[in-house]
Amino acid sequence: MHIEPGVVDGAKIVLSYATALAAFGFSAKTSIEMIKKNGVMSLMGRSAFTTMLVFIFFQVMPHHAVGVSEVHFILGSTLFLMFGPAAASIGLLSGLLVQGVFFAPIDLPQYGMNVTTLLLPLFAMSVVARRIISDNTAYVDITYKQALKLSLTYQGGIVAWVAFWAFYGQGFGAENVASVATFGMAYMSVVLLEPVLDLAVLAGAKSLNRFKNSTLLEARLFR
Numbered sequence: 001m002h003i004e005p006g007v008v009d010g011a012k013i014v015l016s017y018a019t020a021l022a023a024f025g026f027s028a029k030t031s032i033e034m035i036k037k038n039g040v041m042s043l044m045g046r047s048a049f050t051t052m053l054v055f056i057f058f059q060v061m062p063h064h065a066v067g068v069s070e071v072h073f074i075l076g077s078t079l080f081l082m083f084g085p086a087a088a089s090i091g092l093l094s095g096l097l098v099q100g101v102f103f104a105p106i107d108l109p110q111y112g113m114n115v116t117t118l119l120l121p122l123f124a125m126s127v128v129a130r131r132i133i134s135d136n137t138a139y140v141d142i143t144y145k146q147a148l149k150l151s152l153t154y155q156g157g158i159v160a161w162v163a164f165w166a167f168y169g170q171g172f173g174a175e176n177v178a179s180v181a182t183f184g185m186a187y188m189s190v191v192l193l194e195p196v197l198d199l200a201v202l203a204g205a206k207s208l209n210r211f212k213n214s215t216l217l218e219a220r221l222f223r
Helices: 010-038 040-060 076-102 105-132 144-170 174-211
Strands: 064-066 069-071
Touching: 010 040, 010 076, 010 105, 010 144, 040 076, 064 174, 069 174, 076 105, 076 144, 076 174, 105 144, 144 174
Parallel strands: none
Antiparallel strands: 064 069
């Protein structure tokens, strides 16, 4: 989902600063709520895990440039279910920054767009999760259908934001429309696989039941 350099440039890129601030605001709000509930050390511990994982997702795991952006296995729903929205959001914005600073400085001008594209769908997914997963259902017990809905929300949001940046920056010419469509089709194919990975990770998490009281994992994971 890295927006390619030059897709949005000049004065237009200022909009990305505003949307990124909104994303940071949501992250700060959820982080404050988590600190009140679990303490600052819990947030720091979880965020360290998610930052490391996001860096691996972006830099180590296979990724390919398709159309106007790149296709990654971000596993945003997995991060959300395992560590909660606050740590997931911090991991996404921090992992993206580390990857950009040390390995892909050419992506840094697009950081605001990429943060927006990653974080706003995460918080939309958080809303959907509250609606489709009952309060008495532990995350390790969710169904494929529920995991698919979460993945559709997150990955669909990413595709929508990438399309917005592409059309905002380059207009609706035939070549740009085709490039966006190619990216969208390639990225949405991830949706079919990601819920399977989510359920595999959650199944593995059941063996960690002895850590159900650990503040390093999302409390809803086991109860």
